[in-house]
Amino acid sequence: MAVLELKDVSFKYQLAKETILENISFSIEKGEFVALVGRNGVGKTTLCSIIRGLIPTFHTGTMSGQVLLNGLDINEMSIGDIALHIGFVFQNPFVQVSGVKQTVFEEVAYGLENLGVERSEIIRRVEEMLIQLNIDHLRSKHPMQLSGGQSQRVALASVLVMDPEILIIDEPTSQLDPQGTEEVFETIRLLKERKKTIILVEHKVDWVAEYADRILVINDKHIVKDASANEVFSDPMLLETGNNLPQVALLALKLRELGKLDFEKIPTTLDEAVKQLKGRGE
């Protein structure tokens, strides 16, 4: 059974002239790693809010269609119930940090405290998360005095520590340096190994191509493509929806266009490109 299913979902914000999303349908199986790709303002974050049940209750507007979480209509669930299943990492880490806690450790522990988890269990889980996200050295710092990158990792930790079944991660690496970005993707890979279902919004297509299984491309209110990462990222059509292709795919397409080299299959990951180019062209 699909862990998450959207059936013909459309939404219009209350004061907007036009609908932002129309006839969105897809289903996600447990353990899948799906990336949402589309230009800014296309409705990726809106779609995340719909899945989290914040639309249409919190952000008002007109919504039609159905969202099923483990087969149950989220309309019939409370926001609190949904939040137990779905963890969400904000796009802007400066907004996520609660502002009521004095240290990073307490900040990461905050959600578990609210759930009434036993103290020793909280400490165990927070300790594990601080190490996993490489923020252990920040444990005593004030959450509001972190750099952009540090703040982003603390935000991620405070959601992961809750151990939700589905994780929605909205541009988790926008403020991060290359190493921090790699750490975040490695963390997401660990989550995938633990059979978590992951929905990621991310512009860094080189990274997405390396890690995600499946890509949903949103353009002009609709899902215009729903396919494997390799299929989506090897197709120049993606450029027309305002998204870049991975560097290796752009390179391979260029080599093909110039008649220098043909490819059976356009590579979308570095390893694939190395494999296909090795020993050729000399």
Next chain:
Amino acid sequence: MDAIRFEHVTFAYDNGFVAVDDVSLNISVGEKVAIIGQNGAGKTTTVKMMNGLLRPKSGKIMVFGEESSKKTTATLSKKVGYVFQNPGDQIFNQTVYAEIAYSLKYLKMDKAEIERRVMAAAQMCHLADELQTNPYDLPFSIRKFVTIASVVAMDVDVVILDEPTAGQDLLGLMYQKEIIEQLHQMGKTVITISHDMEFVIENFDRIIVMADKKVVGDANKREIFWDFELLERAALKQPVVAQLANRLDMKRNIINIVDFVSEYEK
């Protein structure tokens, strides 16, 4: 002439934490420079000292040949404009127009001139249709352009962009490329901090690398991105195309698709 010159500059917070340690560098008038390095390497602290938002603990900073310690931040920021990393730290007006016009009004510029400048900056930053919008109704990525426009409207000689690429999509990156190019054409000095190596390579030749509070590299991009020792020290990676060239044992100094393609037929 140097627009910015640092001589053995060190910065420490009141609690004694040193964020920038003995940095010397010079940036010529009209130059475009990218600053790269890990989070926490001292990049933002360094550029904030260029317009007096932060003051060094020791060392000398010269701005257009004049010692910055003798100038107020208000005077310096007429020459050197800093676009904050987090737009929320900068934006506080109700409309995009008011936000871009704010500093100009503060300087008591006449109304016609303010309007001319706001319109020109909005045009350059693709905000002409959003002038009456509340900046907080705009997505984060577009709000960033509001902060850029505010600094552009000041007509400063040095424009510092702190992580302008964060959260931008393909179109946003293209607009930024255009803005940097236009500022360069206008003779402005442009200094950009970014984690997007492809963006850095596409728009800049000279790259300053910071690690652990110091400048550890300052050279042409082709040199920087094949200096493995340096990259390791700064926890940076080669851009993807250079990684590919390296793994295929191709010639060094390939850093982008154009380089790779032209090398590949040889």
